[in-house]
Amino acid sequence: MSPTPPSSVRRVACIGAGVIGGGWVAHFLARGYDVTAWDPAPDAEAKLRRLVTAAWPALEQLGLAEGASPDRLTMAPTLAEAVADAEFVQESAPEKLELKRDLLAQLDAAAPPGVVIASSTSGYPMTDMQTVAATPGRLVVGHPFNPPYLIPLVEVVGGERTDRTAVEWAAEFYEAAGKSVITMDRELPGFIANRLQEALWREALHMVANGEATVEDIDTSITEGPGLRWAFMGPMLTFALAGGEGGMAHMLDHFGPSLKSPWTRLEAPELDRALRDAVVDGCDRAADGRTYAQLVAERDQGVIDVLRATGRLDGPAR
Amino acid sequence: MSPTPPSSVRRVACIGAGVIGGGWVAHFLARGYDVTAWDPAPDAEAKLRRLVTAAWPALEQLGLAEGASPDRLTMAPTLAEAVADAEFVQESAPEKLELKRDLLAQLDAAAPPGVVIASSTSGYPMTDMQTVAATPGRLVVGHPFNPPYLIPLVEVVGGERTDRTAVEWAAEFYEAAGKSVITMDRELPGFIANRLQEALWREALHMVANGEATVEDIDTSITEGPGLRWAFMGPMLTFALAGGEGGMAHMLDHFGPSLKSPWTRLEAPELDRALRDAVVDGCDRAADGRTYAQLVAERDQGVIDVLRATGRLDGPAR
Secondary structure (H helix, E strand, O other), rough: OOOOOOHHHOEEEEEEEEEEEHHHHHHHHOOOOEEOOOOOOOOOOHHHHHHHHHHHHHHHOOOOOOOOHHHHHOOOOHHHHHHOOOHHHHHHEOOHHHHHHHHHHHHEEEEOOOOOOEOEEEEOHHHEEEOOOOOHEEEEEEEEEEOOOOOOOEEEEOOOOHHHHHHHHHHHHHHHHHEEEEOOOOOOOOOOHHHHHHHHHHHHHHHHHOOOOHHHHHHHHHHHHOOOHHHOOHHHHHHOOOOOOOOOHHHHHHHHHHHHOOOOOOOOOOOOOOOHHHHHHHHHHHOOOOOOHHHHHHHHHHHHHHHHHHOOOOOOOE | OOOHHHHHHHHEEOOOOOHHHHHHHHHHHHOOOOEEOOOOOOOOOOOOOHHHHHHHHHHHHHOOOOOOOOHHEEEEOOOOHHOOOOEEEEEEOOOHHHHHHHHHHHHHOOOOOOOOOOOOOOOHHHHOOOOOOOHHHHHEEEEOOOOOOOOOOEEEOOOOOOOHHHHHHHHHHHHOOOOOEEEEOOOOOOOOOEEEEEEHHHHHHHHHOOOOOOOHHHHHHOOOHHHHHOOOOOOOHHHHHHHHHHHHHHHHHHHHHHOOOOOOOOOOOOHHHHHHHHHHHHHHHOOOOOOHHHHHHHHHHHHHHHHHHHHOOOOOOO
């Protein structure tokens, strides 16, 4: 698909240099890429360089790639010049459908043939954004989390007119660039992580709206509770451990009826045999041969490590 | 209310010694209490001592209280003997309403007058559990998270017939015993943290049921994404930072309409002025004078610390 193999890319273009675009610039610089940025705002370059300077100490702690330097950032005067030599393009323009549609078409017209162009959109399906581009096959979604230079996750998904090879190339490129990639087979509004966040966020808003909990209660309930586990063990495997030795199968078979409890305003799906088996099998794959006792020991050590790392073991709470 | 001031309690009774009850036993032992446990299962004592032994290395890492020892656990032959001298009682029986209702009435009949009795229930309102107790005023919910010896959160709430002073006493006692307490003013099915967890869990089940994501995708989307922040900064303050310098006010005023997006199957509340202000004010209180730049720096350092603590900076991922 793209003329450059994913792991050989050296030159990246970042289009849009706000919080997300600038975060991408910082990430790619830290990973040792040459980055060309473009943003139409008059003060874009000064703001971007401030963002990179502010992020650099964090990036040094994370570990810089050989030769990585903020000096390898070039601000391009035009969109066309920004992408002229790019081997990969990351678009992070404001979240407006018309704007992204036109911008992606312009990028497609200006970028070298075959170069993959990814959009940071947090919500629009690529199918809706690629409608006016001349060669939509190379347009993918590469949805990061804020800040892109610290949070590893990128969700990669194509639109109806995206080539499968472009999706695969983007996933390989992001992995090579140090990200954790989830490749989705189909477009889903909000992708995966934002759907989960959004469900939690909406339930929280309902509670605040009804005077059932304060904003502080909600944050405390996560940081002092499940959030301590979720930094290293996801909600599915965490729930499997709540089933004790019987794991997720015991959990679903015995506590499945609580899905009908009014414990959130979100209606649960029917817990039929197929769903039950899919969840149990997934947890078995995730456990990957580790016993219940091993998983419990890992969880316990993980929570202790996270408590210590966030200053909650020695001295006052942060 | 209770004859003993919350910070002077030395003797605790734990009724029910399964995963949660046993976890409470381990926690109270590590905090230096004398613990008397009772559980009707024939192999309860052996299992409980194994649980405490397995947890002890973790508790040593967390830091033991002066004089803390597994030897300060006594197994009582009867419920009445377990609570005869107790200054606080924690009930962690199986999650069955009739059983808990009868058990709490028995505990109320056997425990010294005025001693607070807390239930670990993860779902039943105390109003429904305190119906047959002679002195229901001292019965409260003290809902922990698994494992109680590691996860700090306890949600405290009374029923309609609970004395306000019992709720306050329980909150102070748990704080003195090293827990992080949320005191709720009213009964809400699932309390707070479980409602948030449950919303996320149900959205995850919908995605698995529809083939939109695998179990592994869901766990990865949290551990490599928002979960890294939630170990030390809750979802509300995290979202406030996504609003940049403008904070939660900017976030709600500009991205509020996305609440109508189909990004989860949970319907959002109406984002009226009162809700908007409640969320903005709560985030301002949570920020407690810290600037946007300070909060960003804290978040960044927190993510780095969590990544390092969970083995994701040096060497292979855990």
